[in-house]
Amino acid sequence: MAQIQRNQPLYEQLMWRIKAQVAAGVLVIGEKLPSVREMALIEGLNPNTVAKAYKALEAQNVIETVTGKGTFIRRNGENADDELVEQLKNKLIEVTIEAKRVSISPNQLHSWIDELYGEKQ
């Protein structure tokens, strides 16, 4: 209904915003996220859409949800799920194929990666 969107569903966009904030250190472990209804107001989304994002994030162990209390940032996983690694590699393959096609050097990709890893350790 809202759907101004470019390519990605709204709930996935929200997931990435949260993930990025965790990766950047803006959201720290144990920190409480806004409630489903509150986040809906902030982001201009339907509470159901936020709930969908939260549920998906919990399935990925990014957040922890305690019924009646709220949702909280979880500590990073140490070992990766095989399926997740495979999925991640496939996505990287797509990026690399595309980069190669338009003559972007591997070093350019490397520096983009290092740039992100550098943020807050």
Place this chain on the structure above:
Amino acid sequence: MAQIQRNQPLYEQLMWRIKAQVAAGVLVIGEKLPSVREMALIEGLNPNTVAKAYKALEAQNVIETVTGKGTFIRRNGENADDELVEQLKNKLIEVTIEAKRVSISPNQLHSWIDELYGEKQ
């Protein structure tokens, strides 16, 4: 209707198969692709779905289509569209955030990239 699928639409899956074959050197510049109807039989898809993939690939300058003759592999683009680079970078950001989260080292990502760049120069 067919839709056994994991995640990606069929026409996009076909696009990536063709792109990968170009990147790997299986398909060379000037080579003719199977016709829309022929490819549909090969891949078990509807001709319209193949046509959609071909049309998208032409929009990305991967192939060239000559009405009445067929579709052919195009030479690689030298300079990248700004929007495409931005899109590519965003995808890489997503990969990196996810990799960081599950404790995959940047060096691991680097080697995956170099591995693909190594294929047939």
Place this chain on the structure above:
DNA sequence: TACGGTGTACCATGTAACATAGTACACGTA
């Protein structure tokens, strides 16, 4: 010229995902 192969453009149908709206429930805390 006629014919077959090519990409393209339609229209119609059905399925699934997405997003919203609204209601209700079980739980924990103050």
Place this chain on the structure above:
DNA sequence: TACGTGTACTATGTTACATGGTACACCGTA
């Protein structure tokens, strides 16, 4: 008890996908 929390429904509407089918303009060749 009252309130806020996540969750689970049902319902509605839109959009993307995929397929089926038909038709057209173009090219090359017999």
